[in-house]
Amino acid sequence: EPEVTQTPSHQVTQMGQEVILRCVPISNHLYFYWYRQILGQKVEFLVSFYNNEISEKSEIFDDQFSVERPDGSNFTLKIRSTKLEDSAMYFCASSEGTATQETQYFGPGTRLLVL
């Protein structure tokens, strides 16, 4: 069964450093998403991406964040200058479309720890 994959599974970085989180969505899916989950808190939407551009973004997704689809398979989230409060699990998701019944399929996540 096709699945969303993410690398790395864990990332430890120093405050102020740049990190790039990588995702490979399901191959026939057209819509891609990033969510984050701070430990013990709810899953929060960051950004959605379609046709090589951002379709929606939340207030969390400020200028420190960017997304890119550098090739036909990868979808990345970059945090330019990490802060302590960026420590969280970051989930990538993808969906075939955005019709009402379309669900989003989540990757296993990248656990980011900023020291």
Add this chain to the structure above:
Amino acid sequence: GQNIDQPTEMTATEGAIVQINCTYQTSGFNGLFWYQQHAGEAPTFLSYNVLDGLEEKGRFSSFLSRSKGYSYLLLKELQMKDSASYLCAVRAHNYGQNFVFGPGTRLSVLP
């Protein structure tokens, strides 16, 4: 704004039935989804409702009342492996096609 409420924790016994409630207040509504999340893992899709009524899927059923802003997930014949968090997520019109997640309900299944 968007607001989704779920009980924080529930406990049930193996073999029993448990109902996990979700209430929502969103500007626009375009479907309600239930996900299961084991600790440290990704959410996995369980069920979806857009019309009022009950959707059954094996041991899991989900109910929706749009007029009441209410849904529940019913788990039958509980197994130990059902111990997980259950996330209610609403797709709201004015939030694009993205999900607003509730806080999740942590279910513990005891022997």
